[in-house]
Amino acid sequence: MSYQFYRTSTLGTTLQETINEMTQEGLLSPDLVHTILKKFDKSISKALNKQVKARVTFKADKLLNYRHCDNVWTLLLKNVEFREGSNVVEIMDTVKIVACISQTD
Structure with a gap:
């Protein structure tokens, strides 16, 4: 299960804006948009877990x-x-x- 928290980050909003433009131009289907966003959720969570070493x-x-x-x-x-x-x-x-x-x- 992946959470959607990082979609409101700068990277996430930029991705969503690009996806919206591509969808309006007919380049992406709704199913593909859903797949891309799910993959983003999993990837960002995994990257933060493995690459961030700072402890606060x-x-x-x-x-x-x-x-x-x-x-x-x-x-x-x-x-x-x-x-x-x-x-x-x-x-x-x-x-x-x-x-x-x-x-x-």
Whole structure:
């Protein structure tokens, strides 16, 4: 199972814009569009899992809200500090984290 989170990234939106143009020109069928997007979802997830080595930790002052539905956790945090090693990278007022079970096919 692949999640569609990365379709809203710059790469994902650019892919979708290109697919839309090609569909309007009659170059792609709806079935092929569906196949391309599914392959993108799997590929981006697999690439991030294997190629990203940086580790970031975070600490929040308060957990404002949490939800668990269909093996997807959604957390809303307040006053969050992100660190890479011992260096503070970013401090945010509020952060929304969506976490899913990772399964590569």
